[in-house]
Amino acid sequence: MANTVSPPPPYERIPCNNHIFRVLDIAVLFLLTSLLVYRLLTLKDHGFAWLLALLCESWFTFVWLLTVNLKWNPLVHKTYPERLPQREEELVPAVDMFVTTADPVLEPPIITMNTVLSLLAVDYPAHKLACYVSDDGCSPLTFYSLVETSKFAKLWVPFCNKYNVQVRAPFMYFSSDESMLLSDKSPEFHPEFQAMKDEYEGLSRKIQEAAKKGIPSCDLISDLDVFSNIERRNHPTIIKIIWENKECDSHGMPHLIYVSREKRLKHPHHYKAGAMNILTRVSGLMTNAPFMLNVDCDMFANNPKIVGHAMCLLLGSRKEVEAGFVQSPQIFYDGLKDDPFGNQLVVMQKYMGRGFDGIQGPLYGGTGCFHRRKVIYGLCPDELAGQAKTLTSVTANLGDKEMLKIFGNSTEFIKSAAQALQGNTNAPKTISNLVAAAYQVAGCGYEYGTSWGTEVGWQYGSTTEDVLTGLTIHSRGWKSVYCNPEPPPFLGCAPSAGLATLTQQKRWATGLLEILISRKSPIVATFTAKLQFRQCLAYVMILVWALRSIPELCYVLLPAFCIITNSNFLPKVDEPATYGYVGVFLIYNIYTILEYLETGLSLRAWWNRQRMSIITSTSAWLFATLSVILKILGISETVFEITQKDESSSIDDSDAGRFTFDGSPIFVPGTTIVLLQILALVMALLSAGDRHCESRFGEVLCSFLVVMYFWPFLKGLFGRGKYGIPLSTICKSAVLSFSFVELCKRAY
Ligand SMILES: O=c1ccn([C@@H]2O[C@H](COP(=O)(O)OP(=O)(O)O[C@H]3O[C@H](CO)[C@@H](O)[C@H](O)[C@H]3O)[C@@H](O)[C@H]2O)c(=O)[nH]1
Numbered sequence: 001m002a003n004t005v006s007p008p009p010p011y012e013r014i015p016c017n018n019h020i021f022r023v024l025d026i027a028v029l030f031l032l033t034s035l036l037v038y039r040l041l042t043l044k045d046h047g048f049a050w051l052l053a054l055l056c057e058s059w060f061t062f063v064w065l066l067t068v069n070l071k072w073n074p075l076v077h078k079t080y081p082e083r084l085p086q087r088e089e090e091l092v093p094a095v096d097m098f099v100t101t102a103d104p105v106l107e108p109p110i111i112t113m114n115t116v117l118s119l120l121a122v123d124y125p126a127h128k129l130a131c132y133v134s135d136d137g138c139s140p141l142t143f144y145s146l147v148e149t150s151k152f153a154k155l156w157v158p159f160c161n162k163y164n165v166q167v168r169a170p171f172m173y174f175s176s177d178e179s180m181l182l183s184d185k186s187p188e189f190h191p192e193f194q195a196m197k198d199e200y201e202g203l204s205r206k207i208q209e210a211a212k213k214g215i216p217s218c219d220l221i222s223d224l225d226v227f228s229n230i231e232r233r234n235h236p237t238i239i240k241i242i243w244e245n246k247e248c249d250s251h252g253m254p255h256l257i258y259v260s261r262e263k264r265l266k267h268p269h270h271y272k273a274g275a276m277n278i279l280t281r282v283s284g285l286m287t288n289a290p291f292m293l294n295v296d297c298d299m300f301a302n303n304p305k306i307v308g309h310a311m312c313l314l315l316g317s318r319k320e321v322e323a324g325f326v327q328s329p330q331i332f333y334d335g336l337k338d339d340p341f342g343n344q345l346v347v348m349q350k351y352m353g354r355g356f357d358g359i360q361g362p363l364y365g366g367t368g369c370f371h372r373r374k375v376i377y378g379l380c381p382d383e384l385a386g387q388a389k390t391l392t393s394v395t396a397n398l399g400d401k402e403m404l405k406i407f408g409n410s411t412e413f414i415k416s417a418a419q420a421l422q423g424n425t426n427a428p429k430t431i432s433n434l435v436a437a438a439y440q441v442a443g444c445g446y447e448y449g450t451s452w453g454t455e456v457g458w459q460y461g462s463t464t465e466d467v468l469t470g471l472t473i474h475s476r477g478w479k480s481v482y483c484n485p486e487p488p489p490f491l492g493c494a495p496s497a498g499l500a501t502l503t504q505q506k507r508w509a510t511g512l513l514e515i516l517i518s519r520k521s522p523i524v525a526t527f528t529a530k531l532q533f534r535q536c537l538a539y540v541m542i543l544v545w546a547l548r549s550i551p552e553l554c555y556v557l558l559p560a561f562c563i564i565t566n567s568n569f570l571p572k573v574d575e576p577a578t579y580g581y582v583g584v585f586l587i588y589n590i591y592t593i594l595e596y597l598e599t600g601l602s603l604r605a606w607w608n609r610q611r612m613s614i615i616t617s618t619s620a621w622l623f624a625t626l627s628v629i630l631k632i633l634g635i636s637e638t639v640f641e642i643t644q645k646d647e648s649s650s651i652d653d654s655d656a657g658r659f660t661f662d663g664s665p666i667f668v669p670g671t672t673i674v675l676l677q678i679l680a681l682v683m684a685l686l687s688a689g690d691r692h693c694e695s696r697f698g699e700v701l702c703s704f705l706v707v708m709y710f711w712p713f714l715k716g717l718f719g720r721g722k723y724g725i726p727l728s729t730i731c732k733s734a735v736l737s738f739s740f741v742e743l744c745k746r747a748y
């Protein structure tokens, strides 16, 4: 036999060493269960507080069990694009890239344009790429910006290729240290760099002025006609091919297409999921690439080789089932020092990402993700061909009639979908000929009676459409892979303040709970479909976020309750069980500190995150639970509130990390908690001389700790202007606190 050396695989699976964490995991679990037993055995000697603590601690133990499951076998994938078999450019698979934007005010066009530019300039054959921008704001400003951007891109893309530019979002490139950029380059670089910088400044000026003074009357006038008198929520489809790479030039610029789907007041538009489905269909008609990359408007491609890295995982695995989709982490570029709002989620994503990678694969996070088109179309992996029928009605060989029923009434689209499902890549088409067909599939009535949003495409019914869509894919037996090369693949904006963070957390927790109680719940899928059991537990850990608010709120209120009613929820200081509580508290904190230090973050960042998790859980997640209850009762619908994105981060502003407040009801729980603890501490102080006081040491300490966690609210009580909690909120909280005290006293 010939001794052929097979080339090394383009990726490696590397298990992470986590012995210390496993020991701590088990230690916490052991202590928690022992304490539960202790509580159960001593239940009859104690009152209501003891029982409530038992219930809360049972829940915490359950959540800890889920955490241990998730983190038990962490794994990372390392990718080597240079090892991919060298193919002719013609054989490299195509990728359709989607950008969604929804509001030119909350999402300034210059941010979206930088994202588009970074995608147009990625290091991949240009004729294999197409960039589709969905504009749910139906804004002439976005369209105008895109046209201007495409002109700039014709200079920018070749510049990036010629000088192997590392960061291909111009705002980032030009704001990095110029001297570093300028050294080590050929003499012609300097003038070209300067010219490019001037061009970019020109572009941003144009966009800024158009935002302020309106779009200048220019040659675009006929194109802009369609935008005149348009209502954002009630308008026909607008599709414009801004640039077509007609020559199929691999060094040119990818296709660039603007899509604003039809919206009518009576038709639900399903927020981002709806927008993604339209992009899927329009791109299916025009380019039908076997892979689709989607990013939020603020998430620019920071690593120009990211498509290559993703291809290592998508093409490099022996079986397709190993990589139904490839997800990159959400990393933020505008983070404040020490993460005062705890919203960078670096540590959480790192350890959860690795954990998921060791089971069935990471969640789909809505941005920075490469999907196989056929997976989005609802197909099962080949391995499950026998069971496919029971898991989905989509198979590779459907008749026309079935196709029409599932995918809707466009013969052109059916044809393209059939090709995608069978894995045929088709010859490039002239995309401008397909605009009429594209208008049809972008209409708001198109999905009526089809499987879009239920079985095919991005899934409807949750404000976290991303997690639901990923879950549906995992339920069909696909695995997913985490792709996190250096430098980080995509960077975006984190919410810039406390309120925005809480609003985002509320939307996430709402959407996740919607999934938990839906028919697509992982608990159902693990029995009826192909979701792995441990993956199900991992999903449940995330989906119960909103529900965690209730036990956590109860636990936070327990110290105050006990002080007010002169009861106990903790053992007396001299009882041995006290060591158990102190032990859990210490080990848990050491555990989380270790995670922060191992990631290279500061102790302050750790503390900020601890604080924010409790604040988030008792306010944002609590409101999420309420909004899901209201939805179930049919009183109100859950909505997608878009996060504000700021271009210039205020890192230098020393007050940027301070909590700001407004009249939003989301601040009421936090304020009430602080008022209550203060009240309780004062009561404890006044009765310090009693014989009881010693026996309440634990409760007083905990109450004090709660105040530390809610420090931003305590400061807010005395702050001024936007840094102060409005009087109306304080009044509401005061009423709530006094009612609580009254209630406690009556009950006891
Ligand atoms: O009706 C809508 C609403 C939103 N979007 C887009 O959705 C994206 C995400 O919105 P954002 O306000 O930035 O929400 P985030 O909480 O930052 O987004 C995270 O969480 C969302 C689910 O809640 C996912 O959809 C996102 O991909 C994920 O990054 C943005 O590009 C928006 O333009 C639309 O296209 N149409």
Ligand SMILES: [Mn+2]
Pocket (backbone or CB within 6 Å): 296, 298, 492, 493, 643
């Ligand atoms: Mn965002």
